[in-house]
Amino acid sequence: xxxxxxxxxVRQRLLSLDVFRGLTVAGMLLVxxxxxxxxxxxxxxxxxxxxxxxxxxxxxxxxFIVGITTVLSMDSRRAxxxxxxxxxxxxxxxxxIIFLLGLLLAWFPGYTWGEVAANPDPSFLDxxxxxxxxxxIPGVLQRxxxxxxxxxxxxxxxxxxxxxIAAAALLLGYWGAMTLIPVPDSGIMGWRTLDDPSGNxxxxxxxxxxxxxxxxxxxxxxxxxxxxxxxLSTVPAIGTVLLGAxxxxxxxxxxxxxxxxxxxxxxxVLATVVGAMxxxxxxxxxxxxxxxxxxxxxxxxxxxxxxxxxxxxxxGWRGWTYPFVVYGVNPIVAFLGSGLMARLIYSVIRxxxxxxxISLQAAIFRTIFEPLGSPRFAxxxxxxxxxxxxxxxxxxxxxxxxxxxx
Numbered sequence: 132x133x134x135x136x137x138x139x140x141v142r143q144r145l146l147s148l149d150v151f152r153g154l155t156v157a158g159m160l161l162v163x164x165x166x167x168x169x170x171x172x173x174x175x176x177x178x179x180x181x182x183x184x185x186x187x188x189x190x191x192x193x194x195f196i197v198g199i200t201t202v203l204s205m206d207s208r209r210a211x212x213x214x215x216x217x218x219x220x221x222x223x224x225x226x227x228i229i230f231l232l233g234l235l236l237a238w239f240p241g242y243t244w245g246e247v248a249a250n251p252d253p254s255f256l257d258x259x260x261x262x263x264x265x266x267x268i269p270g271v272l273q274r275x276x277x278x279x280x281x282x283x284x285x286x287x288x289x290x291x292x293x294x295x296i297a298a299a300a301l302l303l304g305y306w307g308a309m310t311l312i313p314v315p316d317s318g319i320m321g322w323r324t325l326d327d328p329s330g331n332x333x334x335x336x337x338x339x340x341x342x343x344x345x346x347x348x349x350x351x352x353x354x355x356x357x358x359x360x361x362x363l364s365t366v367p368a369i370g371t372v373l374l375g376a377x378x379x380x381x382x383x384x385x386x387x388x389x390x391x392x393x394x395x396x397x398x399x400v401l402a403t404v405v406g407a408m409x410x411x412x413x414x415x416x417x418x419x420x421x422x423x424x425x426x427x428x429x430x431x432x433x434x435x436x437x438x439x440x441x442x443x444x445x446x447g448w449r450g451w452t453y454p455f456v457v458y459g460v461n462p463i464v465a466f467l468g469s470g471l472m473a474r475l476i477y478s479v480i481r482x483x484x485x486x487x488x489i490s491l492q493a494a495i496f497r498t499i500f501e502p503l504g505s506p507r508f509a510x511x512x513x514x515x516x517x518x519x520x521x522x523x524x525x526x527x528x529x530x531x532x533x534x535x536x537x
Contacts, residue, residue, distance in 0.1 A: 147440040148199060150452045153459030154439075155192045157518050160469050162186045166496040166513030170506035175514075180328065181414040183424070190271065190417070191371050191428035192435070193462075197279050198375020199382065199436075201286055206383055218287050226280025228537040232463070233272025236470045238262065244479045264347020269337075269360040272466070277365050282372035291380050298373040302422035305367045306413050308332060309421070325414060329356040333363040333419060357418075364420040371420075374402075374429040378436070388445065395437040402430025457525045464528065464535045469521050 162175050174185045205218055213221075242258035243265065250257055285297050310322040314335050317324070324331040334357035341349040341358070351358040381394055406415070406427025415424045442448045458465055473492075480491040489497075500509040500516075528534070 146449075146452070146456070147436070147443045148196065149459035150443060150455045151436050151439050151459070152193070152196045152462055153455030153457065155189055155196065156458045156462045156465045157455065157522075158186075158189045159193070159466065160518050160521060161514050162189065164469070164473055164514050164517040166500050166510035167493075167506065170510045172507050172511060175511070177417060180326070180418065181416050183415050183417065183427075187417040187424075188428055188431055191368075191425070192432045194275065194278055194368055194371040195375035195378070195429055195432040195436075197275065198282060198286075198372040198377075199379035201279065201283050201372070202376045202379030203383055205283075205286065215287050219284060222280055222283035222287065225537050226276045226283070228276070229279065229463075230273050230276030232467055232537075233270040233274075233276065234266070234268070236272060236467060236474075237267045237270050239471055239474055240479055264343070264349075265352075266347075266349060267351060267358075268341055268349040269351070269358045269362070271360060274360045274365050274368055278368045278372045281369045282376065285369075285373065286376050291377065294373050294376060298370040298377075301370045301373075302367055302425055305363070306422045308363070309419070310413065325416075325419070328354065328418065331357075331419070333357065333361050336363045337361040359418040364418070367420045367422050367425045370422070370425050371429055374425070375432070378433055388440075392437050392441055392445070395433050395440075399430045399433030399435075399437060402426050402433065404430070406430055454522055457522060457529045461525050461528060461534050463537065465521055465525055467535075468524070469517070 162177075165171050165175070176184060177186050178184050201222075208218060208221075241262060242255065243253075243261040244258070247253040247257055247261045250261075253261070285294055289297060308321070309325065309332055310320075312321050312332055313319060314321060314324055314330060314332050316335055317330060319330070321332050328334060337350055337358045338356060340362060342355070343349070348355050350356070351360075378395060378398075381391055384391070386394075406423050406425070406429075409423035409426060410421075413421050413423045415421060415427055417424060443452060476492040476495070477490055481488045482491055482494040484494070496509070496513050500513045503509050503512055
């Protein structure tokens with residue numbers, strides 16, 4: 132996560148990486164904050180279950196970037212004399228902080244803002260107490276923290292070839308577990324449950340460990356029976372970080388830039404094809420983070436990054452990069468800050484109207500954006516405006532040299 136490096140040539144490559152990361156973070160804000168969830172252009176939606184859309188590339192792209200920056204940061208720190216014990220402590224500390232930031236985002240604002248079950252007139256303390264068992268434990272930042280910590284420790288302890296073997300073992304092991312192990316509560320073989328979001332092995336494990344009955348359900352609120360960032364599906368996400376680490380090793384090598392780009396392009400195309408073919412027997416699925424999805428999206432990430440490096444560092448086309456650099460150098464602020472803002476305007480802050488109480492976001496959308504065109508177009512305009520607002524905030528921080536690094 133730390134993009135500071137020592138050697139000038141690495142800093143040049145990191146401009147492309149910051150652009151890639153910025154594109155990813157800006158894309159995440161764009162798809163997470165539509166004007167209305169009922170009117171979204173198909174490419175800006177996640178696939179309903181199996182399959183993929185451009186939106187399904189965003190999260191694995193970010194984890195792939197985490198793998199690259201992990202290698203660059205570790206190589207830089209080793210060059211400054213840090214040993215493996217110091218690097219391990221740093222990786223664990225960062226992983227824990229990122230995980231806790233995710234929990235903070237899930238818990239925010241710290242109280243239930245709507246109705247409290249079986250309590251028609253709750254006090255503020257009642258609302259605070261009611262919020263705790265409703266807080267989701269898995270999440271995007273939580274997965275990033277866990278995947279980064281485990282992959283980071285593997286990168287420290289293993290040689291590059293061993294890291295690839297570890298990634299293959301994780302992906303093959305997950306494939307075997309999800310298809311060959313009977314789901315305990317139904318007894319159905321795993322391969323027969325892959326079409327059922329609530330009936331597969333990953334969903335069973337999520338419920339077993341995170342649905343505490345009367346003490347609270349800590350899974351995704353939209354399902355309560357499974358979680359798209361669940362525990363078992365975090366295992367192949369570690370593989371995404373390890374594949375990104377391999378790309379980082381290539382980029383940080385002494386090879387000529389042309390050779391690095393050729394290698395990145397070729398590996399990316401090969402992984403994309405292998406992932407697509409693997410999807411014939413283990414479907415590409417973001418919510419399950421299937422092994423085929425891991426390989427396919429890592430390949431797409433490698434090709435995308437190689438393209439950006441060619442545009443920015445080879446051809447020198449940098450005039451368009453500033454907004455994405457601004458997003459790319461402050462990704463935690465962008466994601467955490469926009470998430471807190473979204474919780475406030477989409478859920479917590481309410482506006483009384485003649486037809487009833489609506490969220491602040493709905494009031495803004497109906498007043499300003501809805502009259503501007505079709506529902507989908509107006510919804511997209513709101514999302515673009517949200518991204519532009521956060522660009523302005525991040526640009527001010529960038530000019531003042533303010534960055535949040537963990």
